[in-house]
Amino acid sequence: MELQLMAVWMAYVIWMEAFTTNSNPKVIANYFIDAVTLRDGCPERICADHGTENGHIEQMQKFLRRPQTDNYAGERSFMHGRSTANQRMEGWWSILRKQNAQFWINLFQTIQNDGHFSGNFLDKSLIQFCFLNLIQDELDEVGQTWNSHTIRQSSQQTTYAGRPALLYLLPGVYGVEDQLKPVDSAEVYVKKSVFQRGNILVTKQFLICAAY
Template structure:
């Protein structure tokens, strides 16, 4: 059979199994679109997996399971449940064990945290807003997140902005920058997404704030260019962030990523190493923490898009965001609007987005100090030490 020598098929199947996709309900429906020249059924898919030696769990991986779990917990920036740990084991380390095996290990390693995460001990949140959608790329929810920025979002220049597909709950983009209030910088994030992927959703939902003006302009320009003469109220929905589906994502992010960073930032401020009124301190802290936070966000997004969302009270499908986005089941359909290169070039010329500077501009003394700091060579837990070391270099240089 021709498929037996198909390395592309083998790698595709191995990747999906590594991400713990269900064989019948998730992998099988995705195959005809990716490999239309083969015929697939559940039985021959299982033969393929057996032939390629691809297994959902591997007995040998249990040997070092506890060591990997302890490593993940030590590097974690927040509280992780067994599903999150199992997803990290698969996606980052290719350790394929059952979620039950991970849960059993966690019960022995941190029984108090496991008990605290028990659903019976949590309050249920009521989902707000009207999220009736027709499929992936029908509606994106976009919002900023300032929980790492401190009091009134003004103590630390660490701001997050993200976009989520409302149907699948897939995170389309999540970036950290020194501000999420500048409309040009926020707009550049959406512009870069469109330039890379060459499609837009039918509509977007954003806060009614000055920072969303460029995003709205980009969305409406491309809609009109592609024969969707929608009024602004149809192409761009304005509403409070509390009625925005991405708010659920921020709550999970708060649990998984923020505690460790917040503790470090509070310690720097309370110890006097960081002075919010000092422009050098602000510049240095952003330069140190933004790369660490972005790397943590990238890992979180990978986990989020591959984890399984349970059934909810509203009429939305359950499943993995990646699967729901790529392979929507009937009656849902992909609603993306493909944009042409010519339209993108015109957009680029009219918006001047290619000339928008999103990178943090380093002060000379900060740039000099960072020559002696290898930012991402160390774990995020050491970001605080990196800041203190660089701050000491700056202080020494200015006093000699």
């Protein structure tokens, strides 16, 4: 499973994570709070679809933005929208599938077609144990390559021309204001202590099954 967040106007990938779930709100919230901690700030606004996995992110974003007084503070700092309406994100999904995900989709389909994957607990655990770290390494590489590539100017696009990493880290060079909003580190710490993703669990049942 993969989950990602993109700062859309400059097409900068903030995170891409491979894990055992992409729908657990607590897991997704952990990705968000890690990004906030690393940058010592949260976005001015977040737009996400209505999926339940975004529920905790919505609560945290509004909570962290509640003391501020700008036009998008508090309740206005999060809005819902259909993911299919975001052409830039949909375009990025297409690129990611072509550059990375399609290989793994084909591989796992072949494993299943050849009768080596039944979908039971042991098979799922083995796939996750053997492949998740490899997939994560590739996702990290794809993200770094994307963030350092050059976006060419086009009359059809609303993103800026340039390298996403520079657009994100040095917005003033492009005449754009940095919209990262400061956060209270104590409040971030409290939220971080609540949402911990943890590692892949190698359970007793898995070890017993693997022994046979």
